Structures are given as C-alpha cells and as structure tokens.
Amino acid sequence: MWEGRTKVRKMLIAFCLGIFSFVLYIFLGQSMPFFAAAALVAVYFLICQFLLSRGRMDAYRKDWPIMLALDVPVFVSVILIALVEKRAVFLSQGLGELLSACAGTYAGAVVASLAARRKAVQ
Numbered sequence: 001m002w003e004g005r006t007k008v009r010k011m012l013i014a015f016c017l018g019i020f021s022f023v024l025y026i027f028l029g030q031s032m033p034f035f036a037a038a039a040l041v042a043v044y045f046l047i048c049q050f051l052l053s054r055g056r057m058d059a060y061r062k063d064w065p066i067m068l069a070l071d072v073p074v075f076v077s078v079i080l081i082a083l084v085e086k087r088a089v090f091l092s093q094g095l096g097e098l099l100s101a102c103a104g105t106y107a108g109a110v111v112a113s114l115a116a117r118r119k120a121v122q
Contacts, residue, residue, distance in 0.1 A: 007065065010052050014070035018101075019046045025097065030056065038096050042104035045070065049108025050115075057116040060109040067105045074101040 024044055028037035053059035058096035083092060106119050 007052050011069040014052055015050070015072060016065050018073040020072045021045070021101065034093065034096060038100040041097075042100040042107075045101050045104030046108040046111065049105045050112045051108075052107050053112035055112070055116050057120060059107065059111055059112045059116070064110055067109060070105050071089075071101050074098060076104065 021041060021044060025037065028040055029039075032040075048069060048070060049063075051066055053063045054072070056063065078090075078094045078098045081097075082090050085094070
C-alpha cells in the first residue's frame with residue numbers, strides 16, 4: 001500500500017520537474033546554441049531521474065511510469081511544435097528536445113540502478 005502512494009508521489013514530483021524543464025529550455029535556448037542547451041537539459045533530466053530512482057537496482061526496467069511522468073510535458077510540447085511550427089523547426093528543435101529529454105531520463109535510471117547495485121555489493 002505504501003509503495004503505491006510513494007510511486008504516485010514520485011510521479012507527481014516527476015511531472016512537476018518536467019514542467020520546470022520548459023523554463024530551462026526558454027532560458028538556455030535564448031543564451032546559448034541549441035545543442036549546448038539540449039545537452040544541459042539532458043543533464044537536468046538525468047539528475048531528476050537519478051534522484052527519483054535512487055536506491056532501486058531495477059530502476060531502468062521498472063520505473064517506466066515515473067520516467068513517462070517526467071517526460072510527458074516534453075511530449076506535449078513536441079506535439080505542439082509539430083502542429084504549429086514549420087517542418088524544419090520541428091525537425092531541428094522538436095526532435096532534439098525529445099531526444100535530449102528521453103535520453104537524459106533513461107540515463108538517470110541506468111545510473112541509479114548501477115549506483116544501487118554498487119552499494120548492494122559493498
């Protein structure tokens with residue numbers, strides 16, 4: 001029972017962190033090249049997912065609901081970019097935004113799993 005509540009709480013926190021990534025995209029996108037901003041946003045998603053999944057040895061396989069909750073705001077923004085912007089903008093910015101968010105999120109779960117395994121061995 002408590003595990004279900006914890007998971008729902010983590011999903012809500014992940015969703016809020018995903019919404020905050022818009023602020024990051026706006027500020028970083030205005031001040032630096034897109035690829036540098038995308039790399040920093042990927043690091044942001046990596047850190048967020050690591051903190052949400054730490055202590056779980058199988059996070060990269062079992063924390064999909066939390067990972068999706070973290071990435072849902074990005075999915076929505078990419079869909080809006082596809083509907084509103086020109087094709088070239090979608091291909092250059094929308095797909096880069098989606099790739100950086102998903103890669104950072106999955107990498108965070110993998111790093112959390114590796115850290116939990118290393119801690120369990122010690």
